[in-house]
Amino acid sequence: MNKLKVGIAGYGVVGKRRHYFMNKHRDLKLVGVCDKTFNESRSSDDGIIKFNNYKDLLNECSLDILFVCLTNDIAAEVTIAGLKKGLHVFCEKPPGRNVEDIENVIKVENKNPTLKLKYGFNHRYHDSVKMARKLINSGEMGEVINIRGVYGKSKIVSFESTWRTERKIAGGGILLDQGIHMLDLINLFCSEFIEVKSIVSNSYWKYDVEDNVYAIMKDTNGIVAMLHSTATQWQHKFNLHIALTEGYIDLFGILSGSKSYGQEKIEIVRRDKDSVTGQREKKSLNFLNDNSWRDEIFEFAEAIKKNKKIEFGNSMDALKTMKLVYAIYYNDNKWRKKFNIKNPNL
Numbered sequence: 001m002n003k004l005k006v007g008i009a010g011y012g013v014v015g016k017r018r019h020y021f022m023n024k025h026r027d028l029k030l031v032g033v034c035d036k037t038f039n040e041s042r043s044s045d046d047g048i049i050k051f052n053n054y055k056d057l058l059n060e061c062s063l064d065i066l067f068v069c070l071t072n073d074i075a076a077e078v079t080i081a082g083l084k085k086g087l088h089v090f091c092e093k094p095p096g097r098n099v100e101d102i103e104n105v106i107k108v109e110n111k112n113p114t115l116k117l118k119y120g121f122n123h124r125y126h127d128s129v130k131m132a133r134k135l136i137n138s139g140e141m142g143e144v145i146n147i148r149g150v151y152g153k154s155k156i157v158s159f160e161s162t163w164r165t166e167r168k169i170a171g172g173g174i175l176l177d178q179g180i181h182m183l184d185l186i187n188l189f190c191s192e193f194i195e196v197k198s199i200v201s202n203s204y205w206k207y208d209v210e211d212n213v214y215a216i217m218k219d220t221n222g223i224v225a226m227l228h229s230t231a232t233q234w235q236h237k238f239n240l241h242i243a244l245t246e247g248y249i250d251l252f253g254i255l256s257g258s259k260s261y262g263q264e265k266i267e268i269v270r271r272d273k274d275s276v277t278g279q280r281e282k283k284s285l286n287f288l289n290d291n292s293w294r295d296e297i298f299e300f301a302e303a304i305k306k307n308k309k310i311e312f313g314n315s316m317d318a319l320k321t322m323k324l325v326y327a328i329y330y331n332d333n334k335w336r337k338k339f340n341i342k343n344p345n346l
Contacts, residue, residue, distance in 0.1 A: 198327075
Protein backbone atom coordinates (compact mmCIF):
# COMPACT_ATOMS: atom_id res chain seq x y z
CA MET A 1 0.00 0.00 0.00
CA ASN A 2 1.24 3.48 -0.85
CA LYS A 3 1.82 5.77 2.08
CA LEU A 4 -1.02 8.02 3.14
CA LYS A 5 -0.08 11.65 2.55
CA VAL A 6 -0.67 13.83 5.60
CA GLY A 7 -0.98 17.56 6.12
CA ILE A 8 -0.93 19.34 9.47
CA ALA A 9 -2.86 22.59 9.91
CA GLY A 10 -1.24 24.32 12.88
CA TYR A 11 2.42 23.49 13.41
CA GLY A 12 2.99 24.57 16.99
CA VAL A 13 3.74 22.39 20.02
CA VAL A 14 0.85 19.97 19.38
CA GLY A 15 1.31 19.83 15.61
CA LYS A 16 5.00 19.00 15.98
CA ARG A 17 4.20 16.32 18.53
CA ARG A 18 1.70 14.76 16.15
CA HIS A 19 4.41 14.83 13.47
CA TYR A 20 6.81 13.00 15.79
CA PHE A 21 4.41 10.13 16.39
CA MET A 22 3.10 9.82 12.83
CA ASN A 23 6.73 9.33 11.76
CA LYS A 24 6.62 6.07 13.72
CA HIS A 25 3.88 4.67 11.46
CA ARG A 26 5.17 3.05 8.28
CA ASP A 27 2.13 4.04 6.19
CA LEU A 28 1.97 7.74 7.07
CA LYS A 29 4.04 10.46 5.43
CA LEU A 30 3.89 14.16 6.26
CA VAL A 31 4.02 16.17 3.04
CA GLY A 32 2.71 19.60 4.06
CA VAL A 33 2.14 21.86 7.06
CA CYS A 34 0.73 25.32 7.63
CA ASP A 35 1.19 27.81 10.42
CA LYS A 36 0.61 31.54 10.68
CA THR A 37 4.15 31.98 12.02
CA PHE A 38 5.65 31.02 8.63
CA ASN A 39 6.73 34.21 6.87
CA GLU A 40 6.54 32.95 3.32
CA SER A 41 3.32 31.84 1.62
CA ARG A 42 5.10 28.69 0.45
CA SER A 43 8.47 27.15 1.20
CA SER A 44 10.02 23.70 1.49
CA ASP A 45 12.07 21.99 4.16
CA ASP A 46 13.18 18.32 4.13
CA GLY A 47 10.56 17.49 1.52
CA ILE A 48 7.74 19.05 3.55
CA ILE A 49 5.96 22.00 1.93
CA LYS A 50 5.18 24.86 4.32
CA PHE A 51 2.30 27.31 3.99
CA ASN A 52 1.20 30.21 6.16
CA ASN A 53 -2.55 29.48 5.83
CA TYR A 54 -4.68 26.36 5.73
CA LYS A 55 -6.44 27.16 2.43
CA ASP A 56 -3.17 27.02 0.50
CA LEU A 57 -2.29 23.76 2.26
CA LEU A 58 -5.58 22.21 1.13
CA ASN A 59 -5.56 23.65 -2.39
CA GLU A 60 -1.90 23.21 -3.33
CA CYS A 61 -0.94 20.01 -1.52
CA SER A 62 -2.06 16.52 -2.55
CA LEU A 63 -3.31 14.98 0.71
CA ASP A 64 -5.17 11.95 2.04
CA ILE A 65 -5.34 13.04 5.70
CA LEU A 66 -5.56 16.37 7.48
CA PHE A 67 -4.54 16.88 11.10
CA VAL A 68 -6.15 20.00 12.63
CA CYS A 69 -4.06 21.42 15.47
CA LEU A 70 -5.43 24.96 15.51
CA THR A 71 -7.12 27.29 17.98
CA ASN A 72 -10.71 26.56 18.99
CA ASP A 73 -12.22 29.39 16.96
CA ILE A 74 -11.08 27.90 13.66
CA ALA A 75 -10.89 24.15 14.41
CA ALA A 76 -14.41 23.33 13.17
CA GLU A 77 -14.05 25.52 10.07
CA VAL A 78 -10.86 23.75 9.00
CA THR A 79 -12.25 20.30 9.84
CA ILE A 80 -15.23 21.03 7.58
CA ALA A 81 -12.91 22.31 4.84
CA GLY A 82 -10.88 19.09 5.02
CA LEU A 83 -13.96 16.88 4.80
CA LYS A 84 -15.31 18.87 1.86
CA LYS A 85 -11.94 18.37 0.18
CA GLY A 86 -12.40 14.61 0.51
CA LEU A 87 -9.84 14.13 3.29
CA HIS A 88 -9.89 11.99 6.40
CA VAL A 89 -9.59 14.37 9.34
CA PHE A 90 -8.06 14.12 12.80
CA CYS A 91 -8.88 17.17 14.94
CA GLU A 92 -7.53 18.02 18.37
CA LYS A 93 -9.92 18.56 21.28
CA PRO A 94 -12.06 20.50 21.80
CA PRO A 95 -13.93 20.18 18.49
CA GLY A 96 -14.70 23.91 18.57
CA ARG A 97 -15.84 26.66 20.85
CA ASN A 98 -19.40 25.38 21.37
CA VAL A 99 -21.91 22.63 20.62
CA GLU A 100 -23.01 24.29 17.39
CA ASP A 101 -19.48 23.95 16.00
CA ILE A 102 -19.44 20.16 16.34
CA GLU A 103 -23.03 19.88 15.08
CA ASN A 104 -22.00 21.77 11.92
CA VAL A 105 -19.09 19.38 11.44
CA ILE A 106 -21.37 16.35 11.81
CA LYS A 107 -23.70 17.67 9.09
CA VAL A 108 -20.78 17.68 6.65
CA GLU A 109 -19.48 14.34 7.95
CA ASN A 110 -22.86 12.74 7.24
CA LYS A 111 -22.60 13.86 3.63
CA ASN A 112 -19.20 12.13 3.34
CA PRO A 113 -19.75 8.67 4.90
CA THR A 114 -16.60 7.14 3.41
CA LEU A 115 -14.33 9.57 5.26
CA LYS A 116 -12.97 8.99 8.77
CA LEU A 117 -13.21 11.73 11.39
CA LYS A 118 -11.49 11.41 14.76
CA TYR A 119 -10.96 13.77 17.69
CA GLY A 120 -7.88 13.83 19.91
CA PHE A 121 -9.10 12.57 23.28
CA ASN A 122 -5.85 10.74 24.01
CA HIS A 123 -6.52 10.13 27.72
CA ARG A 124 -8.61 7.08 26.80
CA TYR A 125 -5.41 5.53 25.44
CA HIS A 126 -3.39 5.80 28.66
CA ASP A 127 -2.51 2.41 30.14
CA SER A 128 -4.07 3.20 33.52
CA VAL A 129 -7.38 4.14 31.88
CA LYS A 130 -7.34 1.07 29.64
CA MET A 131 -6.77 -1.17 32.67
CA ALA A 132 -9.60 0.50 34.59
CA ARG A 133 -11.94 0.08 31.63
CA LYS A 134 -11.06 -3.59 31.25
CA LEU A 135 -11.69 -4.23 34.94
CA ILE A 136 -15.03 -2.44 34.93
CA ASN A 137 -16.21 -4.11 31.72
CA SER A 138 -15.33 -7.54 33.14
CA GLY A 139 -17.87 -7.06 35.93
CA GLU A 140 -15.57 -8.64 38.53
CA MET A 141 -15.72 -5.54 40.72
CA GLY A 142 -19.45 -5.08 40.38
CA GLU A 143 -21.29 -1.99 39.17
CA VAL A 144 -20.12 1.62 39.22
CA ILE A 145 -21.69 3.62 42.08
CA ASN A 146 -20.03 7.00 41.74
CA ILE A 147 -17.05 8.78 40.20
CA ARG A 148 -14.95 11.70 41.46
CA GLY A 149 -12.51 13.50 39.21
CA VAL A 150 -10.01 16.28 39.92
CA TYR A 151 -7.96 17.75 37.09
CA GLY A 152 -5.95 20.82 37.97
CA LYS A 153 -3.33 23.17 36.63
CA SER A 154 -1.21 25.70 38.46
CA LYS A 155 -2.46 28.52 36.24
CA ILE A 156 -4.71 29.22 33.27
CA VAL A 157 -2.13 30.67 30.87
CA SER A 158 -0.27 27.94 29.02
CA PHE A 159 3.46 28.06 28.43
CA GLU A 160 3.15 28.35 24.65
CA SER A 161 0.41 30.97 24.24
CA THR A 162 -2.18 33.16 25.94
CA TRP A 163 -5.12 32.70 23.54
CA ARG A 164 -6.76 30.31 25.99
CA THR A 165 -7.66 33.29 28.18
CA GLU A 166 -9.63 34.98 25.38
CA ARG A 167 -13.27 33.88 25.13
CA LYS A 168 -13.66 34.97 21.50
CA ILE A 169 -10.91 32.52 20.51
CA ALA A 170 -11.09 29.77 23.14
CA GLY A 171 -14.82 29.69 23.82
CA GLY A 172 -14.15 28.61 27.42
CA GLY A 173 -11.44 28.23 30.02
CA ILE A 174 -10.05 25.41 32.13
CA LEU A 175 -13.09 23.16 31.65
CA LEU A 176 -13.15 23.35 27.86
CA ASP A 177 -9.37 23.23 27.56
CA GLN A 178 -8.43 20.56 30.10
CA GLY A 179 -11.43 19.40 32.12
CA ILE A 180 -12.96 18.15 28.87
CA HIS A 181 -10.53 15.21 29.07
CA MET A 182 -11.90 14.23 32.48
CA LEU A 183 -15.49 14.59 31.24
CA ASP A 184 -14.62 12.33 28.30
CA LEU A 185 -13.37 9.69 30.75
CA ILE A 186 -16.46 10.10 32.92
CA ASN A 187 -18.57 9.55 29.79
CA LEU A 188 -16.56 6.40 29.13
CA PHE A 189 -17.73 4.88 32.43
CA CYS A 190 -21.27 6.29 32.58
CA SER A 191 -24.43 6.33 30.49
CA GLU A 192 -26.32 9.45 29.41
CA PHE A 193 -26.42 12.25 31.99
CA ILE A 194 -29.88 13.56 32.84
CA GLU A 195 -29.17 15.93 35.71
CA VAL A 196 -26.37 18.49 36.15
CA LYS A 197 -25.64 20.94 38.98
CA SER A 198 -22.68 23.29 38.76
CA ILE A 199 -20.76 26.31 39.99
CA VAL A 200 -18.56 28.07 37.43
CA SER A 201 -16.12 30.79 38.49
CA ASN A 202 -13.47 33.13 37.13
CA SER A 203 -12.99 34.91 40.45
CA TYR A 204 -9.24 34.31 40.82
CA TRP A 205 -7.58 34.96 37.46
CA LYS A 206 -10.28 37.45 36.37
CA TYR A 207 -10.27 36.49 32.70
CA ASP A 208 -13.54 36.17 30.77
CA VAL A 209 -13.16 32.38 30.84
CA GLU A 210 -13.55 30.09 33.84
CA ASP A 211 -10.69 29.18 36.19
CA ASN A 212 -12.69 26.82 38.45
CA VAL A 213 -15.63 24.52 37.79
CA TYR A 214 -17.44 22.34 40.32
CA ALA A 215 -20.00 19.94 38.87
CA ILE A 216 -22.17 17.07 40.07
CA MET A 217 -24.00 14.94 37.50
CA LYS A 218 -26.36 11.95 37.53
CA ASP A 219 -26.83 9.51 34.67
CA THR A 220 -29.78 7.33 33.63
CA ASN A 221 -28.50 4.44 35.78
CA GLY A 222 -28.25 6.61 38.90
CA ILE A 223 -24.44 6.87 38.79
CA VAL A 224 -23.32 10.16 40.30
CA ALA A 225 -20.17 11.81 38.94
CA MET A 226 -18.38 14.78 40.50
CA LEU A 227 -15.78 16.96 38.83
CA HIS A 228 -13.45 19.73 39.93
CA SER A 229 -11.67 21.33 36.98
CA THR A 230 -9.29 23.98 38.27
CA ALA A 231 -6.58 26.47 37.32
CA THR A 232 -5.78 27.23 40.97
CA GLN A 233 -4.33 23.85 41.94
CA TRP A 234 -0.80 25.36 42.24
CA GLN A 235 0.63 21.95 41.39
CA HIS A 236 -0.66 20.01 38.40
CA LYS A 237 -2.93 17.17 39.52
CA PHE A 238 -4.91 14.31 37.99
CA ASN A 239 -7.05 11.94 40.06
CA LEU A 240 -10.00 9.82 39.01
CA HIS A 241 -11.74 7.74 41.70
CA ILE A 242 -14.28 5.12 40.62
CA ALA A 243 -16.32 3.49 43.40
CA LEU A 244 -17.90 0.13 42.58
CA THR A 245 -20.10 -2.28 44.51
CA GLU A 246 -17.15 -4.64 45.11
CA GLY A 247 -14.30 -2.15 45.59
CA TYR A 248 -12.81 0.92 43.99
CA ILE A 249 -10.29 1.99 41.38
CA ASP A 250 -8.10 5.07 41.80
CA LEU A 251 -6.10 6.62 38.98
CA PHE A 252 -3.34 9.00 40.09
CA GLY A 253 -1.19 11.14 37.83
CA ILE A 254 -1.13 11.08 34.06
CA LEU A 255 1.99 10.88 31.93
CA SER A 256 2.22 13.93 29.68
CA GLY A 257 4.69 15.88 27.61
CA SER A 258 5.34 18.25 30.50
CA LYS A 259 5.86 15.38 33.00
CA SER A 260 4.22 17.64 35.59
CA TYR A 261 1.29 15.49 36.72
CA GLY A 262 3.39 12.93 38.56
CA GLN A 263 3.75 9.20 38.20
CA GLU A 264 0.87 7.50 36.41
CA LYS A 265 -0.52 4.91 38.80
CA ILE A 266 -3.58 2.71 39.29
CA GLU A 267 -4.71 1.47 42.68
CA ILE A 268 -7.23 -1.37 42.78
CA VAL A 269 -8.91 -2.12 46.10
CA ARG A 270 -11.31 -5.01 46.54
CA ARG A 271 -14.03 -4.85 49.14
CA ASP A 272 -14.21 -7.11 52.22
CA LYS A 273 -17.66 -6.92 53.79
CA ASP A 274 -16.43 -8.44 57.06
CA SER A 275 -13.35 -6.32 57.78
CA VAL A 276 -13.31 -3.12 59.83
CA THR A 277 -11.67 -1.09 57.06
CA GLY A 278 -13.69 -2.69 54.28
CA GLN A 279 -10.53 -3.54 52.30
CA ARG A 280 -9.68 -7.10 51.42
CA GLU A 281 -6.99 -6.71 48.80
CA LYS A 282 -4.99 -3.75 47.52
CA LYS A 283 -2.96 -3.72 44.31
CA SER A 284 -0.96 -0.85 42.84
CA LEU A 285 0.73 -0.56 39.47
CA ASN A 286 2.90 2.23 38.05
CA PHE A 287 3.15 3.03 34.35
CA LEU A 288 6.40 4.32 32.89
CA ASN A 289 5.56 5.16 29.29
CA ASP A 290 2.95 7.31 27.60
CA ASN A 291 1.99 5.64 24.34
CA SER A 292 -1.38 7.38 24.09
CA TRP A 293 -0.50 9.77 21.27
CA ARG A 294 1.11 6.99 19.25
CA ASP A 295 -1.75 4.53 19.79
CA GLU A 296 -4.35 7.15 18.94
CA ILE A 297 -2.70 7.94 15.61
CA PHE A 298 -2.09 4.27 14.82
CA GLU A 299 -5.77 3.44 15.45
CA PHE A 300 -6.81 6.26 13.14
CA ALA A 301 -4.50 5.01 10.38
CA GLU A 302 -5.81 1.47 10.85
CA ALA A 303 -9.41 2.66 10.51
CA ILE A 304 -8.55 4.37 7.22
CA LYS A 305 -6.56 1.46 5.80
CA LYS A 306 -9.12 -1.23 6.72
CA ASN A 307 -12.25 0.92 6.52
CA LYS A 308 -13.08 0.34 10.18
CA LYS A 309 -15.26 2.47 12.41
CA ILE A 310 -13.59 4.98 14.71
CA GLU A 311 -13.92 3.32 18.13
CA PHE A 312 -12.90 6.21 20.39
CA GLY A 313 -12.95 9.93 19.67
CA ASN A 314 -15.60 9.75 16.96
CA SER A 315 -17.91 12.70 16.32
CA MET A 316 -20.64 11.29 18.57
CA ASP A 317 -18.15 11.04 21.44
CA ALA A 318 -17.12 14.64 20.79
CA LEU A 319 -20.72 15.85 20.63
CA LYS A 320 -21.67 14.05 23.86
CA THR A 321 -18.72 15.52 25.73
CA MET A 322 -19.24 19.04 24.36
CA LYS A 323 -22.90 18.90 25.38
CA LEU A 324 -21.83 17.95 28.89
CA VAL A 325 -19.36 20.85 29.00
CA TYR A 326 -22.11 23.26 28.02
CA ALA A 327 -24.65 21.68 30.38
CA ILE A 328 -22.19 22.52 33.17
CA TYR A 329 -21.87 26.11 31.93
CA TYR A 330 -25.63 26.42 31.47
CA ASN A 331 -26.59 25.12 34.91
CA ASP A 332 -24.78 27.89 36.72
CA ASN A 333 -27.42 30.62 36.47
CA LYS A 334 -25.01 33.52 36.86
CA TRP A 335 -22.57 32.12 34.28
CA ARG A 336 -25.40 31.39 31.85
CA LYS A 337 -26.75 34.94 32.03
CA LYS A 338 -23.31 36.58 31.99
CA PHE A 339 -22.23 34.89 28.75
CA ASN A 340 -25.64 34.04 27.24
CA ILE A 341 -25.00 30.28 27.34
CA LYS A 342 -27.51 28.25 25.35
CA ASN A 343 -29.15 25.08 26.69
CA PRO A 344 -27.29 22.14 25.06
CA ASN A 345 -30.32 19.83 25.55
CA LEU A 346 -28.59 16.74 26.93
